[in-house]
Amino acid sequence: MTTTTTTNQPAFNRILDNLSRRQLKFDFDFGEYNNFYIPDRNIGQGAFGIVCEATNTRNNDKVAIKKIGHASATPTLARRTLREIRCLRFIEHENIVLLKDIFRTKGSLGVNVFLVMDLMEGSLHHVIHGSIEPLDWELISYFLFQLLKGLRFLHAAGISHRDLKPSNLLVNSDCHLRIADFGMAKLSLSEYYDDADEYCFYMTQHVATLPYRAPELLFVCQEHSVAVDMWAVGCILSEMILRRELFPGRSVSNQIKVLITRLGSPSLNVINDIKCERTRRLIESFGDVEAWNWNDIITMGDRYNEQALDLIQNLLTYDQEERYNVFQAIEHEFLFQFNKNMEVESTCPFKTKMDMAAVESLTHQELLEAILNDIKSADGIDNERKQNEELSDTCGSSDDGDHKTNSTIRSHSTDMFEGSPSDSSGVDEGSTTRTSLESSSVLHSPSSSISASSSCHKCPNKKSSRREKSEIRTKMIDEDDLLYNDEDKSLNSEEEITAL
Numbered sequence: 001m002t003t004t005t006t007t008n009q010p011a012f013n014r015i016l017d018n019l020s021r022r023q024l025k026f027d028f029d030f031g032e033y034n035n036f037y038i039p040d041r042n043i044g045q046g047a048f049g050i051v052c053e054a055t056n057t058r059n060n061d062k063v064a065i066k067k068i069g070h071a072s073a074t075p076t077l078a079r080r081t082l083r084e085i086r087c088l089r090f091i092e093h094e095n096i097v098l099l100k101d102i103f104r105t106k107g108s109l110g111v112n113v114f115l116v117m118d119l120m121e122g123s124l125h126h127v128i129h130g131s132i133e134p135l136d137w138e139l140i141s142y143f144l145f146q147l148l149k150g151l152r153f154l155h156a157a158g159i160s161h162r163d164l165k166p167s168n169l170l171v172n173s174d175c176h177l178r179i180a181d182f183g184m185a186k187l188s189l190s191e192y193y194d195d196a197d198e199y200c201f202y203m204t205q206h207v208a209t210l211p212y213r214a215p216e217l218l219f220v221c222q223e224h225s226v227a228v229d230m231w232a233v234g235c236i237l238s239e240m241i242l243r244r245e246l247f248p249g250r251s252v253s254n255q256i257k258v259l260i261t262r263l264g265s266p267s268l269n270v271i272n273d274i275k276c277e278r279t280r281r282l283i284e285s286f287g288d289v290e291a292w293n294w295n296d297i298i299t300m301g302d303r304y305n306e307q308a309l310d311l312i313q314n315l316l317t318y319d320q321e322e323r324y325n326v327f328q329a330i331e332h333e334f335l336f337q338f339n340k341n342m343e344v345e346s347t348c349p350f351k352t353k354m355d356m357a358a359v360e361s362l363t364h365q366e367l368l369e370a371i372l373n374d375i376k377s378a379d380g381i382d383n384e385r386k387q388n389e390e391l392s393d394t395c396g397s398s399d400d401g402d403h404k405t406n407s408t409i410r411s412h413s414t415d416m417f418e419g420s421p422s423d424s425s426g427v428d429e430g431s432t433t434r435t436s437l438e439s440s441s442v443l444h445s446p447s448s449s450i451s452a453s454s455s456c457h458k459c460p461n462k463k464s465s466r467r468e469k470s471e472i473r474t475k476m477i478d479e480d481d482l483l484y485n486d487e488d489k490s491l492n493s494e495e496e497i498t499a500l
Helices: 009-021 031-035 075-090 124-129 137-156 195-201 227-242 252-263 268-272 277-285 306-315 326-330 333-339 353-359 364-393 407-418 446-451 463-469 493-497
Strands: 037-045 050-056 062-068 099-107 110-118 169-171 177-179
Touching: 031 037, 031 099, 037 062, 062 075, 075 099, 075 110, 075 353, 075 364, 099 364, 110 364, 124 169, 124 227, 137 169, 137 177, 137 227, 137 326, 137 333, 227 306, 227 326, 252 277, 268 277, 306 326, 306 333, 353 364
Parallel strands: none
Antiparallel strands: 037 050, 050 062, 062 110, 099 110, 169 177
């Protein structure tokens, strides 16, 4: 077998990455799983994934299936795929998308990975930009509260999402919000931050979408942590208020210029932490820029809210050490309506921290082997969840403080969905959203969707109901005879590993 020379390998990898990103049509071929899932329609596409709505033939449930094509073709794609699988397999939280199943098929350039997840009705992007009327403060604070609850669970386990934006926050017409797309997620605990992160260090300019990218990522600073998520939260909160991006940069250099123009020059401490000499020279070339008045940046007019402005100011700081963490943010006065009765949630760390840390240091071959092993053990997803729940029960209780019925939020959210745009401009990374909202009967008839529930989604303990709804994967085929059979579209392990 002819191998590509070392000098051409990076260029070859870029071609494969671009090929993966140009998958414009979901082929609806699930291999041996065609008997289990019937595809209905495409609902989203992004840089690394395509999503379709499908029906589970075993229980007639509607699900979203994300296809990661050519997942093993390059180290970048393989690492991203493994990150998402690892996060979703071991995370269960009401404000984080739920993984129901994983399977794979043979592709022209290796293995295709399919993630079966909850089907959500839309994204926060659609809610923000899909209505003439602005969001009211109650709805803004409720969405923010749920986002922070999901982040609190992640950050307590040392997991940084690193790609938070409205299109990666999925919502239903009952106001329920879930965080999705963990392809850039990474373990950020200092004890696991070592030389293995050199790979990620030089990839920092490709982490997070530009308008939501933290300064330490833009500036290429010495280290970055879960604080990058908190910067994104500040940008998302601002966007819910303004209904436009707060820092709409067109490129990395332009994004830096936009930040400095509005926030002023960073402090000397921040500049000294910048590792990239070119970036340091660019920042110094702007001279001493005075920051805008925050009242001018967040022009809320008659919708002025002092608490919201204070929270934004504490989230959007250059220095990540001074930036609010998730625990400070969720206890802020702006969220008093929802956090006043909030109880301490279980913050037990994942038992798989080392599994997450290892992702960053694996070779291409090891990444592929890890992906195969994780998919093979997918039948244990429900058992792993039960074990995690038992562990969680010994460490603390879930929130009970958000049991309140909120008809104002419910009706306002319904209006937002009714006016949502029908295009898919806000969908990214294969978000599990209904992007063709015009064709969604649920969203076109929000009142009927809400009538089944007497109140807006309640954030409290959902463990028992979540378990009932969680899919119990049934072995309807013999994996030894079918899934790894050379004659069908699935692959055996040895064939997959050599498929590169």
